[in-house]
Amino acid sequence: MAGDSDQEKRWRRFQKISFDKKQTLKRIRKVEVVSLRHAHKFVLKRWRNVREVRRIVIFWIVAVGCLIAAAGLQLAWDRQSYQVEAGALNSTYAEAAIGPINTLNPLFADTPAEEAVSRLLFSRIFTYDTTGNLNYDLAKKVEVSENKQVYTITLRSDVLWHDGRVLTADDIIFTTDLLKDASTRAQIRGWDTIDISKKGDFIVEFKLKSAYAPFMSALTFPVLPKHILGDVPHESIREHTFSNTPIGSGPFVFRLLQDVESSGERRFVHLSANKDYYRGAPKLARVQILAVPDEAAVLNALKLNEVNGASGLSATAMKTLSQNHRYITVSQPIQGGVYALLNNDSEILADKKVRQALQRATNTEEIRQKLGDNVPALDLPYTDLQLEGDIPKAPDFDLTEAKKMLDEAGWKLDDSGIRMKDGKELRLSVVTTKNEEYQKALETLLGQWRQLGIGIDERVIDAADPTQSFVQSTLQPRAYDVLIYQLMVGRDPDVFAFWHSSQAVARGLNLSNYANDLADDILTSARSARSETLRNTKHLAFARQWLDDAPAIGLYQSTVNSVVTRSVRGVDARDVIVSPDERYNSVLYWTVGDRTVYTTP
Numbered sequence: 272m273a274g275d276s277d278q279e280k281r282w283r284r285f286q287k288i289s290f291d292k293k294q295t296l297k298r299i300r301k302v303e304v305v306s307l308r309h310a311h312k313f314v315l316k317r318w319r320n321v322r323e324v325r326r327i328v329i330f331w332i333v334a335v336g337c338l339i340a341a342a343g344l345q346l347a348w349d350r351q352s353y354q355v356e357a358g359a360l361n362s363t364y365a366e367a368a369i370g371p372i373n374t375l376n377p378l379f380a381d382t383p384a385e386e387a388v389s390r391l392l393f394s395r396i397f398t399y400d401t402t403g404n405l406n407y408d409l410a411k412k413v414e415v416s417e418n419k420q421v422y423t424i425t426l427r428s429d430v431l432w433h434d435g436r437v438l439t440a441d442d443i444i445f446t447t448d449l450l451k452d453a454s455t456r457a458q459i460r461g462w463d464t465i466d467i468s469k470k471g472d473f474i475v476e477f478k479l480k481s482a483y484a485p486f487m488s489a490l491t492f493p494v495l496p497k498h499i500l501g502d503v504p505h506e507s508i509r510e511h512t513f514s515n516t517p518i519g520s521g522p523f524v525f526r527l528l529q530d531v532e533s534s535g536e537r538r539f540v541h542l543s544a545n546k547d548y549y550r551g552a553p554k555l556a557r558v559q560i561l562a563v564p565d566e567a568a569v570l571n572a573l574k575l576n577e578v579n580g581a582s583g584l585s586a587t588a589m590k591t592l593s594q595n596h597r598y599i600t601v602s603q604p605i606q607g608g609v610y611a612l613l614n615n616d617s618e619i620l621a622d623k624k625v626r627q628a629l630q631r632a633t634n635t636e637e638i639r640q641k642l643g644d645n646v647p648a649l650d651l652p653y654t655d656l657q658l659e660g661d662i663p664k665a666p667d668f669d670l671t672e673a674k675k676m677l678d679e680a681g682w683k684l685d686d687s688g689i690r691m692k693d694g695k696e697l698r699l700s701v702v703t704t705k706n707e708e709y710q711k712a713l714e715t716l717l718g719q720w721r722q723l724g725i726g727i728d729e730r731v732i733d734a735a736d737p738t739q740s741f742v743q744s745t746l747q748p749r750a751y752d753v754l755i756y757q758l759m760v761g762r763d764p765d766v767f768a769f770w771h772s773s774q775a776v777a778r779g780l781n782l783s784n785y786a787n788d789l790a791d792d793i794l795t796s797a798r799s800a801r802s803e804t805l806r807n808t809k810h811l812a813f814a815r816q817w818l819d820d821a822p823a824i825g826l827y828q829s830t831v832n833s834v835v836t837r838s839v840r841g842v843d844a845r846d847v848i849v850s851p852d853e854r855y856n857s858v859l860y861w862t863v864g865d866r867t868v869y870t871t872p
Contacts, residue, residue, distance in 0.1 A: 361556040362863035364839065366580040367572040370562030372538050374514040375525065377493035378449060378457040383583045383851060384562035388540050390852040391558060392519035393493035396424060396443065401857055403606075403656055403762060403847030405487060409438070409494065409520075411473075419482035419801055424490070426473040430549045432496050433524045440469045445497035454506040459492050482799040484806055485763035494520070522548045522859055523558055531561075538562045554841075554862045566707075573598075573834070579863060580842075582833040582851065585707040586643035589832045598834045601844045605831050605851060606656065607759035608649035609709065611716060611824040616784040617752045619697065624680040626821040631666050632673035632723055638715045639827050642708055647828035651814045654828060656847070657764035659807055663815045665825065673723060690724040698726035702745060703755035705733040712826055713755050747777040749784055756782065757829055762849045764810045767794045770817065785822035838864050 370384040377389035398408040412425040430438040449455045450462040466478040479486060496518055503511050517525050523542035531537035540560040544553045561578055563569055566588055569581045573592075584592070593600045613620045613629065620626055639646040650665035651658075682690040682697045690697035701717065703709040710731060717727050730751075734741040744750065758769055758780075768774055771794050772786035790813055797809035817823075831851040835842050841861035848854050 360554060360862070362554075363557040363559065364555050364580060364861060364863050365559040365561060365578040366582065367561045367563055367569045367578045368581070369566065369569065369583050370538065370564060371536065372528070372540065372562040374509060375517045375528070375540070376495075376509060376511075376514040377517075377519075378446075378455065378459060378495065379509055379514070381458060382562075384540075384560060386852040387560050387582070387855070388542075389493055390521075390855045391523045391542055391560075391858065392517055392521045392525060393495075394430065394438070394520040395493055396426075396490040397487055398491060399762060399849045399853050399856060401843070401846040403849060405491075405762065409443075410490075413487070419484065419799070420479045422477040422479075422486060423470065424475045424477070426475065427549060428473050430520055431547050432498075432520050433518050433545065434499075436496070436498055438494065438496075438520050439472050440475045442494050442497045443467070443475045444469055445501060446492065446495045449495065449505055449508065450492065452505045455508055456506075461489070482801065484798055484800060485765040488761060488763040488765075496520075521545065522550070522553050536564045537568070548859075551859060553859045555858070558858075579839055580833065580835040582831060582854065584832040584834060586646070586832065587707060589834070590643060592834050597836055599837055599839070599842070601833050601835070601842055602645060602830050603833075603844060603846065603848050603854065604647050604654070605759075605829050605853075606654050606762050606849045607757055607829045608654070609712060609755065609757050609826045609829060611826060612754040612756055612783045613821065613823055614749055614752050614754070614784055615786065615822055616749065617699075619699065620752055622680055623820060624676055625682070625697075627666075628673045628676035628680070628723070629720065630821045630824050631669045631676065632719055633716060633824050633826075634668040634719055635665075635824075635826055636668070637719070638712050641711050641715045642827065646830065649825040649828035650818075651825060652758075652760070652766050652770060652817055652823070653764055653810065653814060654760060656762065657760070658810055658814065660811060662811065663818055665818055670719075670722060677723060684724045688724050689726060696726050697724070698728065699752040700728045700730070700750075701753040701755070702730045702732065702751040704741065705731055705735075709755050709757075716755070716826070746782065749782065754782060755826070758782075759829075759850060764806070765798060766810075766813075767798060770794065770813075770822070783822040785820070787816065787820055790816050790820070840865075 366387070368382075368384040368387050370382050372382070372384050372388070374380070374385065375388055375392070377393045380386045380389040395408045396410050397405050400406040409426050409430060410424050411427045414423040414425075415421070424443075426438070426440060426443070428437070432438055444467050447462055447465070447467045450457055450459050451465075453463075464480050468476045468478070470476050477486070477490075499518055500508060500511065500513055503513075515528055519525070522545050524545050525540070526543050527539075527541040529539040529541065531539055538561075540562070542558045542560070544556050546552045559578075561572055563572060566583075566585060569584065570588060572578045573581055589600050589602060592598045611629075611633070613626050615621060615626075635648060635650070639648065651663070677690060677697070681692045683692070685691050699720075701713065703713050713729065713731075717729060721727065732739050732741050732745060745754075760766060760769070768780045770781060770783075770785050770790065772781070772791050773779075774781035775784040775786060793809050793813045793816065797806050797813070800806040800809060831848065831854060833842070833854065839861065840863075841857060842854075843857065846854070846857060848856070
C-alpha cells in the first residue's frame, strides 16, 4: 500500500464520505431563515421608509425641475436681450392709388398715381424732409448773392441715372429749358423769367429779375436726362417712348408697366430698388403702384390682398378700415386747405358786408365734425407751419350778427323768409367738384347759410369727366358765386399766386377775383424781403387784411389719408408732409414683414 499513488489515496477517502440527509435539510432551513431575515431588514423595511418620506422625495424632484426650468427661462431671457425684431429686407410693397396713368414723364404727372411714380423714380435739387423743411437732394451747396437775385447751386457728383450715366448741370439746364417753353405743356410753370446758366460740370446759376424770397422752394421740380431726351422737340416730349419707359435717378428703377385689364383702368407700375442710389439703397427690394379708377377699386384691391397699402382715401373709408385689425390708418395734414372761395366780381358778393355776413354764418367746427375725427382747422390763407407770433383769428360763428349785417346791407327778409333787395332775391350759385369730402362740406355749409334766408343753387361737377370741361367752363370764366375748392399753399408762406390781383385772370389761381391795393402791396413786398422776420410780419399783416375783406372762408386743412397693413414698417404719422406725394420722403426706410436680428450683448 505504501507504494500507492496520491491519486489513489484521494479516491479511497472520497469513497468513505457519507451523505447525511437530515443534516443537509437543517442547513437549508437555516439559510432560508437568514435570507428572509435579510430581505425583511434590507428590502421590505426600507421600502416602507421610502413610502414614509415620499413627500420629501417629491419636493426635491419638483425643486430640481424648477431649477432646470428657471435656468431655461434665464437663458431665453438673456437671448432676448440681444435679439430684436426688425423689418424684413428684400420685401415688396404694393400700393393702390387713384389713376389713371397716362404718362410716366414727371413733367406731366397729373393724377395721384402718376405723382406717386414720379416721386419714386426722379430726383430733385431740393426736397422736403420729414419735418416739413426744405433740404438738399441733388444739391450739395447753395450760395445766394447779397441782393437775393443770384443762386449758385453746386450739385453732388455721385448721382447716377438708372442707365449708369452721371447726372450733371447739363441735365438741370435741359429740364428748366423744358419748363420755360410753353410748347412743352408741362404742369410746372413760372420759369419763363429766370435765366439759367452752367458754371461747371456740377454748378448751375439761377438769375432772377428781382428778389424772390421763396425761390428755393421752386427748385423741387423733377430732373430729366438730357442724354435721352435732348434731341427730342419740346412739343413732342410728352409723346416720346420715355413716357412709358422712364429713366430716372431716384431711389427706385422702372421695370414694367403692366395692364391688368384690357380697358387700361387698372395698371401696375413695377419698380425695383436702385442699389446705386446716392442716399443709400432702399430697404425694400420692389415697389408696385396699382393705378385704379376710383376709391371703390382701391378698397377692393385691399380686400383681395393685391396691395398692402393705399393712399388718397376719404374719411368714410378711413373710418371703416380703422375698425379692421389688419390695417393701420394714417391721416397727415398737408400744406393746403379747402376754402369757400367767394367771387368778389359777383353782383351780390362784390359787397364786402355780404361776404362778412357769410363769414360769420359759417360754423367751421360743425363742418369738420361732419367730415370725421381730427380734421384740422384752417381759418387763414396760411397753415400753422407758415406763420409765427401774434397770428390773427377768424371771427367767431355768430348767426345773429350775420343776419344783422345782411339787414344793414339792405337784404331784408320778406314774409316768405327770403331775403330781397330792390326786388331781387339773395340767391347764390355754389359749385364744387365731385369729391366725398367737398360734398359733405357743401351740404353742411348750405344748411347753415339757408338759415339766413339765402336761396342757393348748387352744382357738383365731375372734374375727371372731359365732357363737363370743369377748367374751361367753370374755373377760367369764374362761373360761380361760391366755389368749394382746395388750394395747395405749399411750405413757404408766399401766397401771391392765390390772392394778388394780377392773378385774377383766366389762367390765374386767384379764383376769388380778390383785389385790394393794400393787400397787393403787402404780398409784393413780402416776396422781396430779405429778412425772414420781416417777411413774417408782412404775412401777418396780409392775414389780418384778408380776414377783414373776407374774399374766402377757410373751412378745414387738407389731409392725406393712407392705410397700410400691420406688416408694413416705417410709415410714421408724425412726419410733416407738404403735399400728398411727399409721404414717400421716408420710403428708403420702409419694410414689409419682420426678421430677428442680433445685437451686441
